[in-house]
Amino acid sequence: MADILIHLVAVILLPPLLFGVINRTKAAFAGRTGPPLLQPYYDLLRLLRKGSVFSRTTTWVFRAGPIITLAATLTAALIVPLGNHAPPLSFNGDMILFAYLLALGRFFTTAAALDTGSSFEGMGAAREVTFSCLAEPVVFIALLSLSRLSGSLSLSGILMHSSTTLWMTSGAALILLVAGLFCILLVENCRIPFDDPNTHLELTMIHEVMVLDHSGPAFGMIFYGATLKLFILGAFFLHVALPVRPASPLLDWLVFVASMLLLAVAIGVVESGMARFRLVRVPQMLLAACVLSAFAMILVLR
């Protein structure tokens, strides 16, 4: 019971902190102080207090987009185990639900973007859908490989099976999976080198351009949804990459939060160290991620 409560509190309160840590890391690399760690929370509060503007050319799809996306992401957050604790929701085959909840969120984000009829947002939606076509196979192949390794069909089963002993026995496959999943973590969360969350140039954006017309609380929901997505995909990634499992539950929660913050720092370091890919290079990188996870699959099936 306590674990479920902590899970819910962590899912609701922690995600914006990751953005704060990433921004501070990037600022440190750029020789700046950077915004306060809690800035994403302030931004959220500011957005929630604002009024909204809706274009007359939009329909209910545009208004429903942020709500459905956030709801889908929140539901997905209930399936992912955080650290060594069972998630509130778990059943056989929920990994498929997990993948499609994220896809549902994306579908409504792109639908809302297309609903505006703006050429920029159409371009952004086209890019998003093209890239996710290539990103989705990576997730599924990774899920299949992990499922095969653990012999379980539920997300919590396959993720919590991963441990240091598993790394000893099938380390090669896991290394490939980690590489593929890290690409997915970055592309799904629109981080450099795939997308630039801070750019204001409407012609180069992918995710940000789709939400240009949203304002106020709706935009706040989108922003919060983005941090949440980073949070759950980060937790997913950490299960595979860093399966540290202390015995004490309290210590385990601390280790979980610390490793999430470490992941945020790692993302910040990657973003500071390289430029964005040219847009035509992104599919190639995603194909590479696909190939990596496919090789992992072969190693697992061997």
Add this chain to the structure above:
Amino acid sequence: MSGEGMLKTFCNGEAIGVSDVPEIALYDFLQGIVGLTGDGWRIASYFGVPEREGATLWCVLSGGHARLGALRSWVEDRMPSIAAACPEAHLFEREIAEQCGIVVDDHPWFKPVRYLRSLRRGHDAWGRDSAEEIPPGVGDFYRVEGAEVHEVAVGPVHAGIIEPGHFRFQCHGETVFNLEIALGYQHRGVERALAGGPHPATMVQMEAVAGDTTIGHATAYAMIREGLTGDVVPPRAESIRAIALELERLANHCGDLGALAGDVGYLPTMSFCGRIRGDFLNMTALLCGSRFGRGMVRPGGTWFDCSSDQATALQKRLEDAGRDYAGAVALLWDTPSVLARFEKTGRISSDTAIDLGLVGPAARACGIARDVRRDQPFGLYKVQPPPVCVEPGGDVMARAVVRWKESLASLEFIRDLLDSLPGGAVTADCGKAAGDRLTAALVEGWRGEICHVAITDARGKFLRYKVKDPSFHNWSGLALALRNEQISDFPLCNKSFNLSYCGFDL
């Protein structure tokens, strides 16, 4: 009469009698321009002086051996276009049509330039009614028809903090087939305000033609005034002007390299260069109290002197900023992902650059050794020309490398100058402007060739004052650089040119 025979040649900044410039029949005049541009000359300025019955066309060409050439003609209400034979004339012709109400026949893309009413009352090249409003950017645009072709319109209001301009892309998927740029939103009436001048406010207005090129435009205007009065600028003032001009170049090139890094999402160089740009601006402020060099240059010299304390402080600051700058830019060249974005993006061939008459770093990045400081030396550059930094390639990378090489050259140039500042006064007394004169001043601003031309009436007042910012040539270059590029690379290409909107709109 053909070729150079029809020109009155003179030097940069020199005033010549209006009556010394040969007046040629329209067809010979146009033929002459086509012939001369094919012969190594290029159009520095080409404009009309509107009169009741028509307009006098003036063309100032820039040629080899530090010579400028001028010729003129008379046109009543129509003239044939030479843009097909001499592409660099295309925008000048549109400008003449707009300002003087002259119809240019067979022009390949006959549209207004800044969406203004003509200076000749009742004459309009497009037959628009004088009561009709002329909103900028409204009108036909080039269109590509076909399945899967789509149009993207950007601006005039942009998501970033930049000036207004309208960009119309014809795209096929992510590939740009054509880009058309419509400007005119920043028009303030600079040239109109100059008629009958110089006025007391003119110097300040010239400093604001393009805010980031204050020293460049102010120097060109000061040269015009000095040419008309025959004043000789003291050597100390020439040195200080050159220092100010190079500091302006350093600040802007540094800012541009940082912004290029920012556009590809490479944050360290972006942040460092943003800060170092401020250091260079503060060096200008050390000299004259304004970060952008307002009040620095005045006809006859400079308003501010550079004391030995200031020179020492500048040397120290230059050394520090130069070291930081080198470090920040080295990061850029050492990052493969940055180079992958810069290389082969937004390419312009050197033939295209020559045809369009590109100027400044954009031209030098296409392998064209074109620099006013060497070709038409003025001020201190007559005795001490800095090296011309040329880079082949014509892509974003080449434009970035040219900026860096020029920054290095400017750093060394300023430090040399500070070591050997000549003594004496920094201002000369201003004489009276001569009447019925034509004078042209070319200055290599950080964006390229700035050209001011003044024609005075019998009393020595401006009959016509023509300002040409380097952006006037280079906007067409940007449009062509985008052909067959990814639309997502537009901001990067745009930044690699970094052209002025207000300098173009005047």
